[in-house]
Amino acid sequence: MNLTFLGSGSFGTALAVIFSNYDFKIKMFDRNMDVVNGINEKRKNIKYLKNIHIPEKIIATNDINDAINNSDIIFFAVPSHAVREISKQIKDKIDSKSVIVCLSKGIEQDTHKRLSEILEEELPHNPIVILSGPSHAEEIALRKPTALVSTSKDMKFAELIRDTLSNDVLRIYTNSDIVGVEIGGSMKNVIALAIGIITGMGYGDNSSAAIITRSLQDIVKMGVSLGGKLETFFGLTGIGDLIVTCLSEHSRNRKCGLLIGKGMKLDEAIKEIGMVVEGINACKIFYEIAKEKNIEVPIIESLYEVLFNNKDLRSIEGKLMSRDRKDEFLKI
CATH class of the missing domain: 1.10.1040.10 (N-(1-d-carboxylethyl)-l-norvaline Dehydrogenase; domain 2)
Structure with missing residues (x-):
């Protein structure tokens, strides 16, 4: 299964590191070439989680089209104010079967819309899942047990994310709210x-x-x-x-x-x-x-x-x- 992380902040990086221990192919997108090169060449994220080794299995790119190509699960790991912008960039380029998982937390300033509502507007043909809960990237990256919640308007996709991504570090529950x-x-x-x-x-x-x-x-x-x-x-x-x-x-x-x-x-x-x-x-x-x-x-x-x-x-x-x-x- 192919996973894509849009954004290489601390939380996205931590999850990518954890998932690299399992049967996933992982790409990370970042606009900053220094970050991309740091991941690919030095196996470090030079901006976040600098002391965490990034396995060879994780490939970084600054080409968003390359990042999302053939992706089964696309994680939005960008600040909340960038969710709509990134959605617009990929809306005509992703497969409708790709599951969108939003890791970002926030409300849009001008519209007061939740992030799932923004994603539904911009990516109407893709299933949208919110993955949230009490989770600091610094501890996830060190494999400290963490509990999360998966939710969606269509709960079969929330359950898919729960069952696909739960492991010995992450225990994922579902909640229809x-x-x-x-x-x-x-x-x-x-x-x-x-x-x-x-x-x-x-x-x-x-x-x-x-x-x-x-x-x-x-x-x-x-x-x-x-x-x-x-x-x-x-x-x-x-x-x-x-x-x-x-x-x-x-x-x-x-x-x-x-x-x-x-x-x-x-x-x-x-x-x-x-x-x-x-x-x-x-x-x-x-x-x-x-x-x-x-x-x-x-x-x-x-x-x-x-x-x-x-x-x-x-x-x-x-x-x-x-x-x-x-x-x-x-x-x-």
Whole structure:
């Protein structure tokens, strides 16, 4: 079976390395010839996972047509804002039997559409699968056991991906709630930014636990209002993704928040991270959706004020702590 990874970021690279141990032929596409040459000649990804050896079985190319030729499964491993652009590039060139697996997490800025909706628009003849869950590339590449979730509008393809790609490193579950899986996977990046900020400000475990659990209320309200199922947000792409992204040293969203919490400006923090920080745009998008739908999401609203209106961090803290007293649990 032929696998193609569009994008050679850390997550795509890690999965390619794992799958190379099994009966797959693997190609990776990247526009950067230095990255391509590094993979093919030095067996290293010079930008991501620099200490991980890339097996000879993995071939890199900067020719997207070559990458997708005769591919059975095509993984989108690009930042969320590039999904539509890449889809347009390949839409008239791929076989309708190729299964599209989206590894990216996010919502489109202008349309507020989920990534599966974008892929359906641009690649209407191909089955679309979302593969998500609490998974840091750094640990996958080191063969540390990881659980993921596969979902699709046509669940036979989600099951195909589960059964084809599960192995002794990756345990893949299925979940028919594609909306909930995508919303949970996108919103957790926003909360990780908030956790990084309060940690950078000097707060500890009590504060982090409060933000994580209370933010789950924001995620549930948003997700259910958009058509997701309540139980999904208590699974791998809900609380699972929150835990791994908010608390891990590998999380770029948390790292970015840490820098902001220590006093760095947003643009400076992004430059320091050196990779796409998905939670920043996601915060703006979910803030806009909440306003449109009249959904109260206080943690996201507070983070928006910090990121985009330059509000003082301490004043936001006071606003959150002085909100009206209420019962802990939602009535949905």
